[in-house]
Amino acid sequence: MLKQTIYELLTEMGEDENENQILQFPDEDKSFTAKKLLECVNAAARGLLASGLKHGDRFAVCISNRSEWAILAVAASATGTIMVPINTSVRQNNLRYFLDKAGVKLIFYSWTYKHAKHQKLFSAGFKIEVQHLND
Known part of the structure; x- marks a missing residue:
């Protein structure tokens, strides 16, 4: 059993000069070496904080x-x-319930899925910071 977080493991891998791809997203035509993935993760971590x-x-x-x-x-x-x-096909009333129960403070959301229906929820004063991801 590993006694490292996934981030700690990636940090070790990112220090290596190996340029092998460790993660691919063919639908986006993107691939990541450990070093590139670590750079993206660190940027996202800084953004979260x-x-x-x-x-x-x-x-x-x-x-x-x-x-x-x-x-x-x-x-x-x-x-x-x-x-x-959160499943992208979740209904609006269920989304509100999940977000309330989970106590989330921030949501990353792709508008590709539930465009106007969920946009109403977020624009109706729901007290969560919304980060839209471009598709």
Whole structure:
């Protein structure tokens, strides 16, 4: 059993000069070496902390299978924050329930899926910071 977080393991791998790809997203035509993934994760981790999240705080991710999902998952490991994955096909009333119960402070959301329906929820004074991801 590993006694490292995924971030710690990636940090070790990122120090190596090996240029082998460790993660691929063919639909986005993106691939990552350990070093490049670590750079993206560190940038995302800085962004999470800059948004005011602290160790133990929760943020939600409601996006499809994209590179940002993986990067945010590892950034959560780096910052000690907790990523709450939300299915992209969730109904609006269920989304509100999940976000309330999970106590998330920030949500990353792709508008590709539930455009106007969820946009109403977020623009109706729901007290969560929303980060839109471009598709």
